[in-house]
Amino acid sequence: MPKKLIxxxxxxxxxxxxxxxxALAQDQDQEEEQTKEQLFMVYSLGQHTLSLSAGLxxxxxxxxxxxxxxxxxxxxxxxxxxxxxxxxxxxxxxGIEGGGMFSxxxxxxxxxxxxxxAKGSYIIHFFPFEFPIFIGTGMDIVKYTDQxxxxxxxxxxxxxxxxxxxNWGFGLNVVYWWVLQPWPQDPSLGRMGNSLEITxxxxxxx
Numbered sequence: 001m002p003k004k005l006i007x008x009x010x011x012x013x014x015x016x017x018x019x020x021x022x023a024l025a026q027d028q029d030q031e032e033e034q035t036k037e038q039l040f041m042v043y044s045l046g047q048h049t050l051s052l053s054a055g056l057x058x059x060x061x062x063x064x065x066x067x068x069x070x071x072x073x074x075x076x077x078x079x080x081x082x083x084x085x086x087x088x089x090x091x092x093x094x095g096i097e098g099g100g101m102f103s104x105x106x107x108x109x110x111x112x113x114x115x116x117x118a119k120g121s122y123i124i125h126f127f128p129f130e131f132p133i134f135i136g137t138g139m140d141i142v143k144y145t146d147q148x149x150x151x152x153x154x155x156x157x158x159x160x161x162x163x164x165x166x167n168w169g170f171g172l173n174v175v176y177w178w179v180l181q182p183w184p185q186d187p188s189l190g191r192m193g194n195s196l197e198i199t200x201x202x203x204x205x206x
Contacts, residue, residue, distance in 0.1 A: 046086065047087045049087070049205050051081075051083040051201050051202070056079065064188070082099065092120075093120070094118070098116050100115065111144045115155070118136060129162055130161040132158065134156070134159075137153065138153060158174055159172065160172050170201070173198070174198055178193070
């Protein structure tokens with residue numbers, strides 16, 4: 001076979017190979033994008049999420065119902081919570097959270113709080129991160145020395161979650177604790193407790 005014909009065949013094969021290679025690379029890119037999209041659009045109606053969080057609770061201040069402010073005289077606290085949620089779609093989730101905290105006063109007395117709240121979340125997706133914005137409300141049991149009170153608590157906040165894979169995520173929570181503690185016998189003693197929760201969280205989706 002003449003060398004010129006061989007060169008022509010090689011050039012033709014090269015031109016045939018290049019489009020195939022480009023098409024294959026494009027297919028691989030599309031598969032990677034589809035994999036990302038599967039993680040990105042991971043939630044549907046009925047899917048569940050369990051989250052365990054632990055970290056710090058920072059006492060901020062007390063406020064009377066008349067608008068006066070005072071110090072809490074509490075040291076940094078430790079908080080722990082467990083949340084179960086069910087997804088309505090890829091963005092909305094409702095659930096229940098149970099948690100607690102304890103902190104020492106400057107007199108070395110211990111304050112305990114146990115809260116059970118209903119919670120609603122709106123999840124913003126920015127692959128591979130999620131940013132849930134949420135609010136919870138329910139009851140809060142407060143014990144300090146020999147006094148026990150059942151109060152109403154409101155907990156707005158947000159999280160930043162890194163999606164390790166379709167099931168697991170890791171991140172941080174920032175939550176504001178607003179505890180209303182009226183005192184019917186003497187309204188002047190009623191207080192609103194204000195604290196800030198900063199916790200690490202791990203979540204499992206199934």
